[in-house]
Amino acid sequence: MLYQIYQAQSDLVDPLRRLARGTSSWLSSFTPASPYGLVMRHFNAALQVFGYSGTTHQRPDYGIKEVQVGNSAVAVREEVVFSTPFANLLHFRKDSDRAQPKLLVVAPLSGHFPTLLRNTIEVLLRDHDVYVTDWANARDVPVSAGRFGFDDYVEHVIKFLEKMGPRSHVIGVCQPTVAVLAAVSVMAQDNNPATPRSMTLMAGPIDTRRNPTKVNVLAKTKPMSWFEEKMIGIVPWRYAGAGRRVYPGFMQLTAFVSMNMDKHISAHIRQYGNLVKEDDSATDTHRRFYDEYLAVMDLPAEFFLETVDKIFMQHQLATGELTYRGRKVEPSAIRKTFLFTVEGERDDICGLGQTAAALDLCSSLKPMLKRHYVQTGVGHYGVFSGRRWENEIYPLVREVIQFSV
Secondary structure (H helix, E strand, C coil): CHHHHHHHHHHHHHHHHHHHHHHHHHHHCCCCCCCCCHHHHHHHHHHHHHHCCCCECCCCCCCCCEEEECCEEEEEEEEEEEEECCEEEEEEEECCCCCCCEEEEECCCCCECHHHHHHHHHHHCCCCEEEEEEECCHHHCCHHHCCCCHHHHHHHHHHHHHHHCCCCEEEEECCCHHHHHHHHHHHHHCCCCCCCCEEEEECCCCCCCCCCCHHHHHHHHCCHHHHHHHCCEECCCCCCCCCCEEECHHHHHHHHHHHCHHHHHHHHHHHHHHHHHCCHHHHHHHHHHHHHHCEECCEEHHHHHHHHHHHHHCCHHHHCCCEECCEECCHHHCCCCEEEEEEECCCCCCCCCCCCHHHHHCCCCCHHHEEEEEECCCCCHHHCCCHHHHHHHHHHHHHHHHHHC
């Protein structure tokens, strides 16, 4: 019923948002330039703020057409090299003969599309041959494709690394750090030749008992039955995934927005003012961010519920109780993969120490194959996007990969 209510509300409001955008575009064609036409600019600003504040379920484009490699600008094109109903292994192929380390970026399956890591990927492309887990929106996956749980996620990471071949590297950003560590552990246990040379875990919930955040505390205040009853919806009939049980992306977005409501309100008030002042640079920056932030995807219900239970409630990886296809996951089996953990000083989603817990779990790694870094002055997203990521964190990631080649 929850999804149906949301869909009915969207069906009612979306035409009004389209009308607002169309009217704004029409008004802009003959609104006098500043300082004239002040009333019309205020009206136009209101139309734009309303028109562009709705959610979408369409994946935005990565939009990475070229990158700087050395002293040259190199063209980039996207290529799907392996596919399942739930994800594509997407390769950002560069028009260059320069050999670079293969790197798998494991994106979160957490309500936003993998394009949220656009800046992460764009920076990594300078020195690496980059692949990404391009997850599908669960509402577009037919029920006939079957279930998708935590073990299926881990299996995808393993299969994708196998497809890339030996001597590859992997980065897990936020939520998938647990699955990435589990996948590499299983590969090490099996002496899999595709076991990655290095593993970088960034701002992830390896052990949420350490410095628990509001998100971590919330997960433990309710029984699993509450999550299943209150957080799971059924995809409406009009979509390819009709009848599939999902954790709707709009609910994840609502949770994130509510955590920083004041910031989002202030951002839209500033956007209104910048539109009136005709500050094109500021308005474009705001719109690019929210076009991405308001693009949401649904998660398979079983994956969401198993993640809450295994990671946030029972802490199974940290306590040594996590299994994969009935087998115990043993991080201590990892002996040759360089482990680099990165955290943000002001992260309010994954507290300090939660990602670093991986260093203790990988007890067989020699000290020279372990490294930890805390970036000062950044929150969760600042660990993998923005100026600090590009200028301070990325050089360390690159150094680890180069050392492990």
